[in-house]
Amino acid sequence: VLRELKRVLAPDGVVRLGLPDLDKAIQAYISGDHRYFHVPDSDAQAIGTKLVTQIIWYGSVRTPFTFDCIAEFLTREGYRHVRRCEFGRTESPYPEIVQLDNRPRESLFVEAVK
Secondary structure (H helix, E strand, O other), X not given: OHHHHHHHOOOOOEEEEEEXXXXXXXXXXXXXXXXXXXXXXXXXXXXXXXHHHHHHHHHOOOOOEOHHHHHHHHHHOOOEEEEEEOOOOOOOOOHHHHOOOOXXXXXXXXXXXX
């Protein structure tokens, strides 16, 4: 997917990814923060069960990421200036790139330049 995105991007184009953030889920698990997880108690009561259920989101999420993981994948595909970004904020010259950001609590936002 990253290779295809790079192929269709204009020179110096910016790709912005919103990905399931494994680091945030792990931190919530370690700190015992039940409030972080969207999984209702009727589906999972133990924090470990909430962690696993949220990571795979009832079987629909197949690829949670850490920043260093996606940065490595992007760099391997030849992207430059890989950076973590805040929800709704960009450092790119394309401010409209953030319009589709959603789920800030559990997402990792990353930008990279072709």
